[in-house]
Amino acid sequence: MTEPLVRPVPPADAGIRLDAFLARLPEVRGRTSARRLLDQGLVQVPGHDVRPSLLLPAGAEVRFTLPPGAADDPLAPDLPLPEVAVLYDDAWMCVIDKPPGLAAHPPEDRRSRAHTVASWAVARFGDLPSPDATDRPGIVHRLDRDTSGVMVVAKTQAALDALRAQWKARAVEKVYRCLVYGVPRFQSDWIDRPIAPDPRHPDRMTVVDEGGREAETFYELVERFDGFADVRCRPRTGRTHQIRVHMTAIGHSLVGDKTYRSRARQHDRLPAGAPDPGRQCLHAHRLSLRHPHTDEPLCFEAPWPADLQRLADWLRAHRPPR
Numbered sequence: 001m002t003e004p005l006v007r008p009v010p011p012a013d014a015g016i017r018l019d020a021f022l023a024r025l026p027e028v029r030g031r032t033s034a035r036r037l038l039d040q041g042l043v044q045v046p047g048h049d050v051r052p053s054l055l056l057p058a059g060a061e062v063r064f065t066l067p068p069g070a071a072d073d074p075l076a077p078d079l080p081l082p083e084v085a086v087l088y089d090d091a092w093m094c095v096i097d098k099p100p101g102l103a104a105h106p107p108e109d110r111r112s113r114a115h116t117v118a119s120w121a122v123a124r125f126g127d128l129p130s131p132d133a134t135d136r137p138g139i140v141h142r143l144d145r146d147t148s149g150v151m152v153v154a155k156t157q158a159a160l161d162a163l164r165a166q167w168k169a170r171a172v173e174k175v176y177r178c179l180v181y182g183v184p185r186f187q188s189d190w191i192d193r194p195i196a197p198d199p200r201h202p203d204r205m206t207v208v209d210e211g212g213r214e215a216e217t218f219y220e221l222v223e224r225f226d227g228f229a230d231v232r233c234r235p236r237t238g239r240t241h242q243i244r245v246h247m248t249a250i251g252h253s254l255v256g257d258k259t260y261r262s263r264a265r266q267h268d269r270l271p272a273g274a275p276d277p278g279r280q281c282l283h284a285h286r287l288s289l290r291h292p293h294t295d296e297p298l299c300f301e302a303p304w305p306a307d308l309q310r311l312a313d314w315l316r317a318h319r320p321p322r
Contacts, residue, residue: 004044004063014058018045021056023126027066031126032137037064081123082115087150087300092159092293094121094138095152097302100279103145105136121153129157131164141167144241146256149176149284149302154292162292167238173288176233176243177222177304179281179311180252181265183229188220191246195239204259205241207249215239217246225315227268228255232285243282255281255311274314277307 007025009016022034022043035052037043043050044063056062082102088095098104098117105118121128121138128137138153140163154160166172194212198204207215215237222230229252233243241260247253248260255270257280270276288299304312 004065007062007064009056009058009060009062011058013056015055017052018043018050018054018056018062019052021062022064028064032122032128035127037066040067042067081120084117084120085302087302088298092156092291093152093154093163094125095150095287095300098143098148098151098284100146100148100277100305100307104142104151105139117151117153125153125155128153128155129160131160140164141238143284144244144280144282146279147282147284148305148308150287150300151284152287152289159292163289166289170236170238171289173286174235174238174284175286176235177283177285177308178231178233178243178247179255179308179315180229180231180247181255181262181268182227182252183224184219184221184231184250184252188218191215191217191219191250193246193249195242195245205239205245207245213237213239215242215246217243219247223312223316225312226319228315230312244280257281270311271318274318275307275310277311279307281308281311283308 005027009021013021019031019034019038022028022037023031028034028037038050038052042065045054045056045060046063048054048060082099084099084102085097086094087097096117103114103116105116118137118139125138130137131139138155140152140154140160143149143151152163154163193207193215195205195215196208196212198206216235218234218236220232222232231247231252233247235242244254244257244260248262251262251264253261253265256277283305284302285304286299286301288297290297
């Protein structure tokens with residue numbers, strides 16, 4: 001075990017709670033890590049009984065020992081917090097407009113040192129419940145790292161359970177927008193194709209004729225461009241990468257998707273001069289659900305993001321005249 005670190009309480013922090021003092025320290029970085037240290041008995045304050053609510057006097061010495069690997073805790077990376085737009089916030093839940101490039105939670109291999117929605121939420125709200133004994137505080141559902149839009153964070157265990165029950169019962173209405181290569185043949189249609197892991201690529205999913213899990217997506221055209229289309233998707237199920245896989249299966253891969261490309265579109269590129277968003281053009285536009293405490297019906301919308309708007313505007317401006 002390493003030697004304990006000692007941090008005196010400055011006069012400006014007199015009266016602060018022990019857990020809050022620990023959470024501010026750069027070695028601890030957040031309330032979740034502070035609570036872990038306290039729960040594991042790794043904190044001492046000479047002359048005082050250690051408890052999270054202990055009010056520290058000025059000059060008190062807080063001694064704590066970091067367990068092995070604590071400095072690499074992906075829930076508390078030593079980086080500035082990302083800017084996240086909050087669409088709704090109360091005592092039970094927070095709804096955000098997730099920016100692209102921000103993962104929902106750390107990967108299972110725990111190697112990432114980047115912030116995630118989970119680490120942002122812990123830094124903002126403190127300790128949050130995690131689903132099914134995972135280390136994913138507040139996470140009700142996932143959006144891919146490069147997908148932007150509406151995402152819900154639960155603040156209490158009761159809220160987490162109630163919200164996850166809605167997802168399981170398919171009582172949540174989800175609406176996505178995406179920009180795809182090519183123009184679908186139909187103005188609207190259902191894609192009813194089961195999805196399973198791709199045996200040739202373990203990190204990918206694929207449609208299958210037999211086996212797999214039920215997957216249904218309704219799509220409708222919003223706007224046609226020259227060789228591209230703006231499409232609205234309403235997935236009835238919530239399989240991993242469902243919209244990306246289903247649109248690829250009908251020959252209309254998402255612009256910017258580096259993982260899923262249909263055979264007909266695998267060599268397609270954006271026209272010269274078109275603004276490249278540098279990510280898959282997928283946005284969680286609208287989410288309708290019931291409040292986990294009051295059961296009130298709620299609907300949240302995240303505006304079409306600037307990077308996708310720039311590309312749509314360019315495609316519209318370069319559409320050949322009829």
